[in-house]
Amino acid sequence: MTHCALLFWHCALAALLAGGIAAAQTYPSKPVRFIVAYAPGGGTDVTARPIATRLSERWGQSVFVDNRAGGNGMIGADSVAKSAPDGYTVLVSASSEMSMNVALFSKMPYDPVKNFAPITLVSVSPPLLLVHPSVPVKSTKELIAFAKSRPGELGYASVGIGSPQHFAGELLNLEAKIKMNHIPYKGAAPALIDLLGGHVPVGMIAVVVAIPHIKTGRLRPLAVTTLKRSPSLPDTPAISETIPGFDIGQWFAVWVPAGTPPDIVKKLNADIVSVVQASDYRAMMLEVATEVVGGTPEELRKLQIAEIEKYKRIARAANIKTD
Numbered sequence: 001m002t003h004c005a006l007l008f009w010h011c012a013l014a015a016l017l018a019g020g021i022a023a024a025q026t027y028p029s030k031p032v033r034f035i036v037a038y039a040p041g042g043g044t045d046v047t048a049r050p051i052a053t054r055l056s057e058r059w060g061q062s063v064f065v066d067n068r069a070g071g072n073g074m075i076g077a078d079s080v081a082k083s084a085p086d087g088y089t090v091l092v093s094a095s096s097e098m099s100m101n102v103a104l105f106s107k108m109p110y111d112p113v114k115n116f117a118p119i120t121l122v123s124v125s126p127p128l129l130l131v132h133p134s135v136p137v138k139s140t141k142e143l144i145a146f147a148k149s150r151p152g153e154l155g156y157a158s159v160g161i162g163s164p165q166h167f168a169g170e171l172l173n174l175e176a177k178i179k180m181n182h183i184p185y186k187g188a189a190p191a192l193i194d195l196l197g198g199h200v201p202v203g204m205i206a207v208v209v210a211i212p213h214i215k216t217g218r219l220r221p222l223a224v225t226t227l228k229r230s231p232s233l234p235d236t237p238a239i240s241e242t243i244p245g246f247d248i249g250q251w252f253a254v255w256v257p258a259g260t261p262p263d264i265v266k267k268l269n270a271d272i273v274s275v276v277q278a279s280d281y282r283a284m285m286l287e288v289a290t291e292v293v294g295g296t297p298e299e300l301r302k303l304q305i306a307e308i309e310k311y312k313r314i315a316r317a318a319n320i321k322t323d
Contacts, residue, residue, distance in 0.1 A: 027087055027264050031062040035091050037076025039069045043206070046288055047122055047252040048092035054275045065092075072162065072322070073097030074109060081110035085259035087268060091116070095164065095251045099304055103311035104162045104322045113308075118300035119254035119268045122276050125290040126226035126249050127165045128207045129172070129239065130219050132198045140223045140242040143202070147178040155181045156202035157191040162322050165204035167311060168225040168248040170318035175243045195219065206250070207232055207289035225249065232289035252290075253300055269297055 034052050038044045045067065052063040068076035077097040083089035098112045110116075129140065137143045147154050158165035161184045169182055183200050185191035188209045195203040196218055203210075203219070207230055213219040214233075223239045224230045227247040239246040254272055256265065273294040275281060282292045314320065 025263075027267060028059055028061045028063075030088065031064060032059075032087070033089050034063060034065045035076045035080050035089060036065055036067050037069060037073040037091070037093065037097055038067065040067050043125060043250065043288070043290070044092060044094045044252055047285070047290070050281055050284055051092070051122070051254075051272060051275055054278075054281070055271060058271060058275070072101055072104070074101060074105075077112070078109040080255065081115040081257060083257055085117075085257040085261075087256060087260055087264035089257065090119070090268070091255040092122075093253050093255060095249075095253075095307065096162070098253065098255065099307035100162060100164070100167065100311050102308045103315035104320065113301075113304065115258050116255040117258050117260050117265055118297040118304065119256060119265060120273050120276075120297065121293045121295050121300045121303060122252045122254060122272070123285055123290045123292045124226060124249045124251045125288075126207055126224035126230050126238075127168045127204045128210050128224055128230075128233070128236075129168070129222045130195075130203050130205060130210055130214070131222060132195060132201050133217065133220050134198055135201045135220075137222070138220065140237070140239050143222055144176045144178055144242075147176070147180055152179045152181065154202055155183045155200050156204055157183050157185055157195050157200045158204045159188050159191055159206075160184050160186060162320060164225075164248055164250040165206075166320065167314055169204045170320060171225075171246065171248055171314055172239065172243075174314070174317055175246060211289065230289060231286060231291055251293075251303070253304075265297060 034048050036044050036048050048065050052065050055063045068079055073094060073096045077091055080089055080091040101108060131137060137146050156169045158169055166182060173180055180202060188205060191205060194200045196213060210219060214221050221233060221236045223237045225239055226249040227240050229238050276292050277294045285292050
């Protein structure tokens with residue numbers, strides 16, 4: 001390469017870097033859109049809206065939530081993957097569209113690793129293993145023994161095929177060497193109706209929807225499926241206390257399209273982590289049985305890759321398929 005050509009490329013690179021820094025210094029200079037790949041009122045939506053409100057106040061720019069439901073979260077996620085990498089279109093995701101779907105679908109419209117830059121893990125919500133009071137067990141250990149004495153007889157309810165609750169149930173089958181039959185429902189409400197009625201003996205249900213029925217004694221909690229106990233049910237053990245390393249959780253995180261300038265990624269991370277780690281946001285999430293985390297982009301990427309591999313392993317072993 002000639003001296004003149006080399007000088008040209010150095011100048012071009014310097015201009016590109018200067019442009020990125022300038023963009024970050026003025027960011028955001030217009031409204032920012034948070035894409036939520038689910039309907040209003042769900043866990044991802046409840047996670048995103050308070051963050052959007054607080055960032056609007058902090059930035060003096062409108063931050064609004066755009067719900068794009070469908071395709072197990074892939075429609076909304078794909079719209080972000082194909083948007084301009086300028087920080088003005090942000091994905092607030094559940095774990096499904098960024099990890100679980102890789103294990104469930106042979107083809108996806110985007111690559112959740114290559115097409116996204118991580119910002120931060122926001123929070124984690126545990127599925128809950130629970131039983132109808134007619135089932136004579138009060139712990140995970142007792143349920144395992146009960147299931148082994150009745151192979152293939154027990155059914156467990158979840159909110160659908162490929163959900164975190166489904167994966168938790170199948171991981172329990174695998175790790176405990178038992179056979180409970182998966183009974184998928186279209187959401188928590190119909191699953192709870194049959195569980196409360198005793199039509200299905202065991203459930204894997206989100207903590208927040210189960211708590212009212214636990215308080216009345218209509219359902220009996222056995223364990224949460226995350227590695228640690230939930231602050232919302234501190235007296236309820238984690239399955240990991242019986243099966244070491246057991247860990248299935250529904251997590252929520254923030255992403256931008258790959259290629260977003262590093263300074264914008266850095267600002268988004270700093271401001272969102274500051275928002276979610278504030279006491280008012282933590283208290284709000286605790287009310288819906290969700291534990292706030294916050295962290296670096298590198299930590300989120302590491303979690304994502306580990307989760308993809310974990311769900312691939314479980315899906316292969318349990319023959320979980322959606323297509």
